[in-house]
Amino acid sequence: MFGKCKICGTGVGTINLTNGTCKLCLENGATNSTSDYSASKNISKIISFIGWVFVWIGAIIVIVGLVQSSEYGGFALLGFGLGTSVSGLFLVIAGQITRAIVDNASHTKEILQIIKQSYKNKST
Structure with a gap:
């Protein structure tokens, strides 16, 4: 097992x-120490999820814009779809950066605890 x-x-x-x-x-x-930052981790996951939703919605809008490019407003849909997708990617990046910062803080806290414990062991 x-x-x-x-x-x-x-x-x-x-x-x-x-x-x-x-x-x-x-x-x-x-x-x-993950419980110290559980709210930040959950919020960053939600932000990343919303970002991916925006990316997919933007991709659908781009496809619709390509299909209707000969009609009036098709090229405007292309621009709008690309802008939506890029904005979604920025949200995904922001969520991942937040998660990386939180993980870094968590690991730094664990390293500090290990160092403190090793100094206690050396002094006794």
């Missing part, structure tokens, strides 16, 4: 897990 550590995500045998945490994380005093 295999399981995953709920802190570091390492796949280990379930016999090596204590309350879902691997021995290495327990020894280093690592904690699951």
Whole structure:
């Protein structure tokens, strides 16, 4: 039987897990700090999802504009569709950047905890 550590995500045998945490994380005093930024992560996922919706809506508008390019307003639809798709891509990028910043802050916090724990171990 295999399981995953709920802190570091390492796949280990379930016999090596204590309350879902691997021995290495327990020894280093690592904690699951994802709850500190759960709202930011969820909001960034929503922003990325909305961005992808805009990209697909823009792509549909571009296709409609290409089909109706000979009629009046077809080229305007092309421009509008491309603008919508590009705006959607910017939203996706913003969501991913936010998620990267939150992950960086989470990992920095874990590194700080490990460093503090190693100094405690050295001083004793």
